Amino acid sequence: MSAALALGDDALVLSHRLGEWAGHAPVLEEEVALANIALDLLGQARVLLSLVGDEDELAYLREERAFRNLQLVEQPNGDFAHTIARQLYFSVYQHLLYERLAAGDGEFAGLAAKAVKEVAYHRDHAEQWVLRLGDGTAESHERMQSGLEALWRFTGEMFQPVEGLDAAGTTAATGTTGTTDTAGATDTAGATDTAGATDTAGATGTSGSGSGVDWAELESAWLSAVTATVERATLTLPTGPRSGAWAAGAGRQGLHTEPFGRMLAEMQHLHRSHPGASW
Amino acid sequence: MAAVTADQKTQSTSGTVKAAGTGAGPAAGAAPDAADAALLAAFDAAVAADDRIEPRDWMPEAYRATLIRQMAQHAHSEIIGMQPEANWITRAPSLRRKAILMAKVQDEAGHGLYLYSAAETLGTSREELLDKLHAGRQRYSSIFNYPTLTWADVGAIGWLVDGAAITNQVPLCRCSYGPYARAMVRICKEESFHQRQGYELLLALSRGTEAQHAMAQDAVDRWWWPSLMMFGPPDDASSHSEQSMAWKIKRHSNDELRQRFVDICVPQAEALGLTLPDPDIRWNEERGQHDFGAIDWTEFQQVLKGNGPCNEQRITQRRRAHEEGAWVRDAAAAYAAKHTTPSTRTAQPAQHVEETA
Numbered sequence: 001m002s003a004a005l006a007l008g009d010d011a012l013v014l015s016h017r018l019g020e021w022a023g024h025a026p027v028l029e030e031e032v033a034l035a036n037i038a039l040d041l042l043g044q045a046r047v048l049l050s051l052v053g054d055e056d057e058l059a060y061l062r063e064e065r066a067f068r069n070l071q072l073v074e075q076p077n078g079d080f081a082h083t084i085a086r087q088l089y090f091s092v093y094q095h096l097l098y099e100r101l102a103a104g105d106g107e108f109a110g111l112a113a114k115a116v117k118e119v120a121y122h123r124d125h126a127e128q129w130v131l132r133l134g135d136g137t138a139e140s141h142e143r144m145q146s147g148l149e150a151l152w153r154f155t156g157e158m159f160q161p162v163e164g165l166d167a168a169g170t171t172a173a174t175g176t177t178g179t180t181d182t183a184g185a186t187d188t189a190g191a192t193d194t195a196g197a198t199d200t201a202g203a204t205g206t207s208g209s210g211s212g213v214d215w216a217e218l219e220s221a222w223l224s225a226v227t228a229t230v231e232r233a234t235l236t237l238p239t240g241p242r243s244g245a246w247a248a249g250a251g252r253q254g255l256h257t258e259p260f261g262r263m264l265a266e267m268q269h270l271h272r273s274h275p276g277a278s279w
Numbered sequence: 280m281a282a283v284t285a286d287q288k289t290q291s292t293s294g295t296v297k298a299a300g301t302g303a304g305p306a307a308g309a310a311p312d313a314a315d316a317a318l319l320a321a322f323d324a325a326v327a328a329d330d331r332i333e334p335r336d337w338m339p340e341a342y343r344a345t346l347i348r349q350m351a352q353h354a355h356s357e358i359i360g361m362q363p364e365a366n367w368i369t370r371a372p373s374l375r376r377k378a379i380l381m382a383k384v385q386d387e388a389g390h391g392l393y394l395y396s397a398a399e400t401l402g403t404s405r406e407e408l409l410d411k412l413h414a415g416r417q418r419y420s421s422i423f424n425y426p427t428l429t430w431a432d433v434g435a436i437g438w439l440v441d442g443a444a445i446t447n448q449v450p451l452c453r454c455s456y457g458p459y460a461r462a463m464v465r466i467c468k469e470e471s472f473h474q475r476q477g478y479e480l481l482l483a484l485s486r487g488t489e490a491q492h493a494m495a496q497d498a499v500d501r502w503w504w505p506s507l508m509m510f511g512p513p514d515d516a517s518s519h520s521e522q523s524m525a526w527k528i529k530r531h532s533n534d535e536l537r538q539r540f541v542d543i544c545v546p547q548a549e550a551l552g553l554t555l556p557d558p559d560i561r562w563n564e565e566r567g568q569h570d571f572g573a574i575d576w577t578e579f580q581q582v583l584k585g586n587g588p589c590n591e592q593r594i595t596q597r598r599r600a601h602e603e604g605a606w607v608r609d610a611a612a613a614y615a616a617k618h619t620t621p622s623t624r625t626a627q628p629a630q631h632v633e634e635t636a
Binding site for chain 2: 012016019020022023024025026027028029030031032035036038039042043045046049055056059060079080131132133135136137139140143266267269270271274276277278279
């Protein structure tokens with residue numbers, strides 16, 4: 001699996017989901033903000049996919065099993081709180097990841113350095129809304145908490161090492177199943193995350209050639225950032241499993257959730273109806 | 280997409296007159312007739328001299344009401360106009376086109392924001408205007424009641440609908456009301472960009488496969504006449520035109536602008552390799568303009584009355600977005616109330632600014 005494909009698919013799929021909000025947002029300012037974030041992500045996706053091949057072939061002619069995005073980003077929008085929960089989980093992850101990539105000297109350093117500025121805005125937008133919804137009215141509090149709960153089980157996958165972004169440059173291919181199992185077993189609650197994270201770090205190595213991402217360190221940074229926001233918003237960090245035996249790492253292996261196929265059917269239909277046409 | 284709402288000129292103004300009445304003109308109190316006459320004379324002189332009227336200047340109540348009506352309809356058109364195009368965001372056939380379309384729909388929300396802000400300088404509020412839209416008391420451009428059935432419709436909207444809007448809007452950059460004119464300067468720049476992109480989209484289809492060419496032609500066939508209707512009823516049936524022109528809110532008549540638009544489109548259609556669905560279009564040497572066929576004003580009236588193909592769908596989606604977003608807006612307000620310090624709270628302007636007249 002190419003790291004560019006994994007990161008590119010994350011951005012492409014989340015951008016598509018945010019695009020579905022156009023004309024449906026709760027206030028005009030959010031029409032602008034959600035479209036803005038969607039556009040940033042689409043821009044990132046185009047750069048990343050172009051590193052792999054033709055952006056349109058990759059976006060429109062791959063089938064579900066060939067997509068490498070996280071299951072988190074393909075989740076349907078739900079209500080505004082659900083969307084914001086997805087934005088919080090992903091944008092904090094993406095921000096921390098891109099910061100680390102930008103600081104290294106790997107092949108993604110340049111594009112991460114550019115994208116990290118956009119993602120910092122996405123993260124701020126998500127965090128500000130988590131605060132407003134969590135600490136707003138009783139209804140918004142409840143909806144925000146539900147959003148956080150519903151998507152929590154998709155967050156473990158973010159810290160499965162992505163081949164090509166590993167610290168030691170070792171392939172994750174050999175360890176994929178192993179680390180998935182480990183994560184599934186240990187990441188059952190927030191409290192055990194540190195232990196789980198250490199295991200993952202042990203499995204992939206932390207010593208650092210240029211672009212290396214220390215996934216355990218990334219995970220603990222993510223957890224503390226998300227915890228801080230959730231608590232400030234008077235919400236509770238979900239306690240359920242952050243991944244299941246099936247869900248963890250599955251998106252990165254082309255195993256997706258059911259709504260994803262329908263999303264792709266809509267996204268790809270026109271392009272596929274006119275083979276070879278240019279637009 | 281944006282459409283200045285010339286096509287709404289026939290509607291009643293009863294709703295907006297009431298709203299405008301809340302703005303405190305000096306005539307409201309015991310102002311003597313002589314002072315009134317002096318204010319009116321000063322206003323007329325300013326308009327005649329092509330000066331800009333600004334929010335704190337005195338203005339006739341009917342001028343205020345007309346502007347609120349027109350600007351509200353214009354803003355509503357931007358917001359409703361997002362729907363037909365957003366309909367294709369998730370199906371755009373290339374990532375480049377998808378990015379362009381998303382950016383355009385985002386711009387439209389931004390234009391709506393400018394225009395609501397500009398309208399607020401007249402003593403109304405965005406909330407009030409949106410409530411009127413949702414209640415069916417204010418309109419939006421009739422063009423957005425037509426469906427986008429194929430991808431080519433996105434191009435036809437850019438070329439024809441935005442093209443008609445620009446033809447209408449460029450003169451508004453010189454409108455007598457300052458905030459409206461300034462909003463239009465910013466909006467027209469972005470609209471011209473959208474229009475070129477729509478044209479370029481159609482050009483790609485027209486020069487593409489046979490199926491793509493046919494898709495482009497079909498879209499132009501469906502959008503041509505509704506685009507001509509965007510300029511509003513013929514001059515002899517346009518009830519507000521004369522007064523609006525006297526006030527320099529409007530600079531050209533509906534028919535003048537429509538003619539200008541046809542003259543622009545004919546050579547563009549040729550360059551596109553597409554035909555306009557009007558067998559009567561031909562160059563008239565004597566007039567130095569194109570003749571063109573008769574518009575179906577019955578259809579236009581039906582769409583204005585709410586019986587167009589998408590009227591119900593458009594307003595229902597808008598209402599639903601607003602209603603389903605209520606808890607989000609409530610949350611933001613509740614959070615602000617909890618987290619705003621008392622000093623900041625009192626520093627916020629109460630409502631609106633007409634105390635100085």
